[in-house]
Amino acid sequence: MIVTKNLKKSFGDHMVLNGINETIEKGEKVVVIGPSGSGKSTFLRCLNLLEMPTDGEIWFEGSNITDKKADINLIRRKMGMVFQQFNLFPHLSVKENITLAPVKLGVLTKEEADVRAMELLKRIGLTEKADAYPNQLSGGQKQRIAIIRALAMNPDVMLFDEPTSALDPEMVGEVLDLMAQLADEGMTMVVVTHEMRFAKKVATRILFIDEGEIVEQNTPDKFFDQPEHPRLKEFLSKIL
């Protein structure tokens, strides 16, 4: 579904991604972990071109999206993204946050979008917040609404950029639960996170990125129980 070929990204002289070749299949739940500054967020942000790769190609659903002729706005409709800082639109109500993009892009009519928004809100148990504004919500509520805002576009893949890192500890669970539900339903997911328990439970594959390269990847069991690369061993010994 997503293929990166020799993906490179540098900011000035600073090389952040040093040639990443990776294939993510439909239905996979790929968790990306690594030390801070390793390039894992940059990797994720390159996938929907929030960061323009310096070199290499990214293919999504059979087309080269790094090609100059590719319409990135159309492609992004199919790639939902969830941010560390939620990035809800503070001047719009919760419902408007969810319906804005589908309606303005002509994917759904206003009525359809309203119905869809209420369905999604019902699913996360926040229907009563439909007319509230983002700054009336807790962090966990904001992030769950950010997730369903992305879902309202019916994406084929969801990208999560450290979705629980800005949350108070007691709110992490509700967000991870929603993500686990999505995973169960078969959503293709790429998740950058520090939540190792989530990675163990939900991931089909874990990538360890360090210094701009995928150093090791494996199934969750093997990844945690039989790490091979010394840098991964060192990383795991620090966090577990």
Place this chain on the structure above:
Amino acid sequence: MKQIGLWIENVYQSYYDALISNNRYLAYLDGLKVTLLISFFAIILGTVIGVVVAIIKVTAINYKIKWLSSICNVYINVIRGTPLMVQLLIIYNVIFTSRNTNEIFVGAVCFGINSGAYVSEIIRAGIESIDRGQMEAGRSLGLNYMQTMRLIIVPQAIKNILPALGNEFITLIKETSVAGVIAANDLLQQAQYVGSRTWVVLPPLMIAAVCYLIMVMGLTKLLAVFERRLARGDRH
């Protein structure tokens, strides 16, 4: 006691002469009209220029119009780096050389060009004060750059822009008092004219000052109403 009575009578007489005798209040009204017309059209022109320049400067990174952005920078630097009265005289003498020019029109153009530079910086700063994540969130949903600007960034930026813009308009109204140098008969010119007739300078100036004060206070009220309306989203 008698002296105080005499003084009050004197003051009353001088203000009576400055305002009522020979229908002199008509002179102030004429001046007020000129000041208001120059201010009004200058605000409109300044806002139009400011919005255009701000859009060019903000979007220049995304499109290949760097040279346009450079022109805008020159404009802003020149206007902000030279005194208003010098600009006024230069524009009046160089561009509008014909003797039959309409001073209100010239004034509005001069003050509008001047104000545009400040307005553009106010708008640019307002747009750039919005968190980068808002643009990223909009783009990640598939909205294009302009849609994200229009639907997400600008509506939030307006709340930051409006108070500073109000200040700029207030400054502009007061600055039109130098329009006399291009022979416009604005409020201050008319007040000085009355002073030259009555031989008492202070009362007409005080009257002019009160007029400016009332105009500015009116504008302040108006802006406060706008701001309150825009702030509704924040109060929750």
